[in-house]
Amino acid sequence: MIGPPSLLALHAGVSPLELEACVMRALAEDLGRAGDVTSAATIPDSSQAHARMVARAGGVIAGLALAEAAFRKLSPELEIRGVVHDGASVETGQELMHVCGFARPILAAERVALNFVGHLSGVATATAAFVQRIAHTSARMTCTRKTTPGLRTLEKYAVRCGGGFNHRFGLDDAILIKDNHIAIAGGVAAALARARSIAGHLVKIEIEVDTLDQLHEVLEAGGADVVLLDNMEVAALRRAVAITGGRLTTEASGGVTLDTVAAIAETGVDYISSGWMTHSAPQLDVALDVTV
Numbered sequence: 001m002i003g004p005p006s007l008l009a010l011h012a013g014v015s016p017l018e019l020e021a022c023v024m025r026a027l028a029e030d031l032g033r034a035g036d037v038t039s040a041a042t043i044p045d046s047s048q049a050h051a052r053m054v055a056r057a058g059g060v061i062a063g064l065a066l067a068e069a070a071f072r073k074l075s076p077e078l079e080i081r082g083v084v085h086d087g088a089s090v091e092t093g094q095e096l097m098h099v100c101g102f103a104r105p106i107l108a109a110e111r112v113a114l115n116f117v118g119h120l121s122g123v124a125t126a127t128a129a130f131v132q133r134i135a136h137t138s139a140r141m142t143c144t145r146k147t148t149p150g151l152r153t154l155e156k157y158a159v160r161c162g163g164g165f166n167h168r169f170g171l172d173d174a175i176l177i178k179d180n181h182i183a184i185a186g187g188v189a190a191a192l193a194r195a196r197s198i199a200g201h202l203v204k205i206e207i208e209v210d211t212l213d214q215l216h217e218v219l220e221a222g223g224a225d226v227v228l229l230d231n232m233e234v235a236a237l238r239r240a241v242a243i244t245g246g247r248l249t250t251e252a253s254g255g256v257t258l259d260t261v262a263a264i265a266e267t268g269v270d271y272i273s274s275g276w277m278t279h280s281a282p283q284l285d286v287a288l289d290v291t292v
Contacts, residue, residue: 014065018153023069025150026112036108049103049290051110053096053117056285060128062086062161063120064097066154067113075105087124087161096286103292110288118283119151120158126281127162130261130274139265139272142167142251146275155278167273175199176228177207188214189221196223206251215240219247229269230254237267 053067064086071078078101084090096117099106130141141164147155156166168174177191185191188207195205206226209215218224229240231254241250251271252264264272 014153014157019066019069022151022154023066023073023112023116026115027070027073027109030112031108036104039104039107043103043107045102045104047103047292048101049106049292051099051106051288051290053099053113053286053288055090055092055094055096055121056287058091058094059089059121059125059284060162061088061090061096061117061121061284062124062158063117063154066116066120067097070109070112070116071099071106074109075102077101078105089128099288103290106288106290114286114288116154118286120154120161121284121286122281123155123158123278124162125284126277127159127164129258130256130272130277131163133258133262134265134272137262137265139269140165141261141277142271142273143278144253144273144275145170146279148278159277162277164277165271175203175205177205179208179210179230182207188217192218192221192223212236212240212243215243219244224248226251228253228273234263234267237264237269241268 055061061084064082064084068080068082071080078099080100081098083095083097090096127141127143134141141159143156143159143164144167145152152169156169159166168176175195177185177195182188182191185194188209192205192207199205204225205223206228207218207224208228208230209218210230210232215227215229218227226249227240227244228251229237232240232252237252244250249271250269251273252267252269253273256264256272256274256276261272261274
């Protein structure tokens with residue numbers, strides 16, 4: 001077992017079991033059957049090195065605990081010192097972590113460590129950009145299930161590092177009735193009635209609408225906790241918030257970009273969901289500079 005990494009000062013944690021599983025999958029993928037044959041062929045096994053992880057661009061950092069876990073899995077004796085914590089905003093050239101010890105395991109874990117930090121910091125940075133655009137409102141940014149297969153928990157963690165909030169983690173932790181469910185169930189009222197009849201008292205029910213007429217149906221039927229206002233223009237969103245009158249939590253989704261998010265938030269919706277933060281956020285450029 002990896003054990004609790006010293007850098008895992010997460011403001012909302014990732015399970016140690018999930019962390020280990022993700023790190024082990026990534027290391028197994030990269031090291032394959034024979035391990036790092038290049039380092040084994042060129043570097044004596046007793047060689048020592050000092051490595052500095054550095055941000056090559058400004059952004060919000062996430063994933064340092066995974067980087068540390070990758071290094072420690074290959075060499076528990078490595079000396080690792082964090083310079084910043086996840087959730088920190090950094091500038092170009094900022095040092096993130098120091099790693100000292102045997103050179104071979106440092107080089108063998110390098111790409112896995114950088115992949116985690118670069119990808120997750122990209123998600124955190126993208127989230128922070130959205131959060132900054134709506135800071136003058138009470139709306140909250142939330143992610144979706146549009147995540148990289150196998151990395152959902154980590155990407156949702158990165159969203160939190162960037163100041164965002166999480167939507168449901170999977171199909172099993174909340175009921176979200178979408179257009180296809182409504183069509184098959186026989187309408188809004190039928191779908192809500194059936195959902196409410198089987199939902200436990202701690203299970204939230206959200207239903208998607210794309211017209212104000214559907215919103216009226218939801219309010220008349222009752223049974224929902226949250227309404228997802230899908231792909232509505234700003235004027236329609238504003239009207240939907242007024243019609244709802246605080247009876248349901250409101251969430252806007254669809255067409256959310258950095259250029260549109262402020263206007264959407266200003267309609268008074270409670271949440272704004274975006275898949276872009278996880279499925280299209282660019283990597284943050286990070287590097288490992290090694291000296292001997």
